[in-house]
Amino acid sequence: xxxxxxxxxxxxxxxxxxxxxxxxxxxxxxxxxxxxxxxxxxxxxxxxxxxxxxxxxxxxxxxxxxxxxxxxxxxxxxxxxxxxxxxxxxxxxxxxxxxxxxxxxxxxxxxxxxxxxxxxxxxxxxxxxxxxxxxxxxxxxxxxxxxxxxxxxxxxxxxxxxxxxxxxxxxxxxxxxxxxxxxxxxxxxxxxxxxxxxxxxxxxxxxxxxxxxxxxxxxxxxxxxxxxxxxxxxxxxxxxxxxxxxxxxxxxxxxxxxxxxxxxxxxxxxxxxxxxxxxxxxxxxxxxxxxxxxxxxxxxxxxxxxxxxxxxxxxxxxxxxxxxxxxxxxxxxxxxxxxxxxxxxxxxxxxxxxxxxxxxxxxxxxxxxxxxxxxxxxxxxxxxxxxxxxxxxxxxxxxxxxxxxxxxxxxxxxxxxxxxxxxxxxxxxxxxxxxxxxxxxxxxxxxxxxxxxxxxxxxxxxxxxxxxxxxxxxxxxxxxxxxxxxxxxxxx
Numbered sequence: 107x108x109x110x111x112x113x114x115x116x117x118x119x120x121x122x123x124x125x126x127x128x129x130x131x132x133x134x135x136x137x138x139x140x141x142x143x144x145x146x147x148x149x150x151x152x153x154x155x156x157x158x159x160x161x162x163x164x165x166x167x168x169x170x171x172x173x174x175x176x177x178x179x180x181x182x183x184x185x186x187x188x189x190x191x192x193x194x195x196x197x198x199x200x201x202x203x204x205x206x207x208x209x210x211x212x213x214x215x216x217x218x219x220x221x222x223x224x225x226x227x228x229x230x231x232x233x234x235x236x237x238x239x240x241x242x243x244x245x246x247x248x249x250x251x252x253x254x255x256x257x258x259x260x261x262x263x264x265x266x267x268x269x270x271x272x273x274x275x276x277x278x279x280x281x282x283x284x285x286x287x288x289x290x291x292x293x294x295x296x297x298x299x300x301x302x303x304x305x306x307x308x309x310x311x312x313x314x315x316x317x318x319x320x321x322x323x324x325x326x327x328x329x330x331x332x333x334x335x336x337x338x339x340x341x342x343x344x345x346x347x348x349x350x351x352x353x354x355x356x357x358x359x360x361x362x363x364x365x366x367x368x369x370x371x372x373x374x375x376x377x378x379x380x381x382x383x384x385x386x387x388x389x390x391x392x393x394x395x396x397x398x399x400x401x402x403x404x405x406x407x408x409x410x411x412x413x414x415x416x417x418x419x420x421x422x423x424x425x426x427x428x429x430x431x432x433x434x435x436x437x438x439x440x441x442x443x444x445x446x447x448x449x450x451x452x453x454x455x456x457x458x459x460x461x462x463x464x465x466x467x468x469x470x471x472x473x474x475x476x477x478x479x480x481x482x483x484x485x486x487x488x489x490x491x492x493x494x495x496x497x498x499x500x501x502x503x504x505x506x507x508x509x510x511x512x513x514x515x516x517x518x519x520x521x522x523x524x525x526x527x528x529x530x531x532x533x534x535x536x537x538x539x540x541x542x543x544x545x546x547x548x549x550x551x552x553x554x555x556x557x558x559x560x561x562x563x564x565x566x567x568x569x570x571x572x573x574x575x576x577x578x579x580x581x582x583x584x585x586x587x588x589x590x591x592x593x594x595x596x597x598x
């Protein structure tokens with residue numbers, strides 16, 4: 107009856123023993139591989155120690171694959187306290203048998219601060235390429251699918267942290283990854299930070315080596331599925347439109363009376379060798395934002411205060427309103443209503459980057475600060491994972507591309523942004539990078555102010571899931587488009 111091998115990370119938490127015994131007591135489990143750093147002495151029945159520097163290293167994953175002689179391998183990926191639900195393992199295995207999926211994962215219950223609640227996950231799709239995709243704490247792999255994937259694509263890469271990422275991408279090529287929307291177990295959560303506090307973990311400079319590993323893995327995966335783009339770029343078409351100014355800074359805003367004047371004034375202080383304006387799209391604010399902007403526009407003719415006729419515009423729609431305006435300059439440069447430019451040279455640097463290379467878009471770097479402009483961790487966000495040769499491929503793995511963003515207005519008018527308030531900039535950047543080179547500035551030119559009013563400061567799980575699902579959908583569209591692009595090129 108034993109059909110399951112379990113890979114479980116060792117933990118010094120008191121709850122580890124009870125978590126382990128749930129698996130050793132199950133007749134479905136043939137063996138439990140306890141991954142540890144060499145300091146543990148595990149003598150429980152059915153257990154075998156697996157010395158490992160990292161649970162997700164290539165060496166650990168390859169060893170688990172070799173040792174798993176069962177139909178399935180259950181990867182327990184987190185060292186939290188876990189409690190299996192009634193018949194949870196039976197249900198997970200049953201669904202795996204019925205679907206023939208390469209990987210099955212389920213929803214869960216979560217205990218935070220003593221409160222128990224459901225923790226739903228989202229469905230996997232072809233664009234679910236984020237290395238941080240949330241599978242919960244358990245991933246059930248079909249060993250038949252794993253062996254087929256390893257035979258076709260080779261063993262898991264020799265990496266320290268990206269081994270599990272490599273495995274799930276490889277098994278997803280030819281077999282379905284299946285999400286079961288039933289909570290089959292409970293996890294006692296220890297990371298109680300708000301969503302906004304976790305937002306920048308992946309771009310922490312301390313994680314740079316991990317980012318390089320992940321990039322190598324996703325690049326190989328894109329080659330496997332026909333979505334990899336070689337570093338050959340189309341020439342940016344010449345813009346023959348007569349623009350009123352060289353650059354327009356675009357600020358969509360709704361109800362930001364506390365920060366909007368700072369944002370606009372940081373633009374007006376810019377010193378440039380060309381004329382510019384700032385187009386503020388006031389999306390029917392109900393606080394003092396509108397009167398503040400009216401006063402700024404009265405004082406300085408460079409301030410263009412637009413109130414759209416439509417009432418169904420999200421941030422992307424506000425951007426389109428500005429870009430399509432006859433007041434828009436040759437280059438459209440982003441500034442959020444919460445933020446400010448680092449100094450008076452930002453606009454000159456951003457626009458100057460367009461003249462150095464044949465690029466459709468320029469992305470700068472920014473520094474995280476509080477409302478007193480004091481730096482907060484992780485500090486500088488430079489997105490060095492973007493390289494000229496492979497940036498547009500790696501962009502399908504990460505959740506953002508940096509700020510400030512600037513576009514050639516002529517190109518942006520052809521593509522436009524999705525009318526959403528999340529992922530709209532990411533979508534248009536992916537679309538542009540499919541054909542054109544993207545320029546980068548790796549020094550800080552922008553201050554991103556974190557405060558309680560940020561829209562992503564404390565997202566509900568429902569909203570965070572909706573955002574993640576949407577960005578995965580954007581990536582799915584882009585993967586399919588790039589595959590079609592490659593097929594067309596192959597026919598020529």
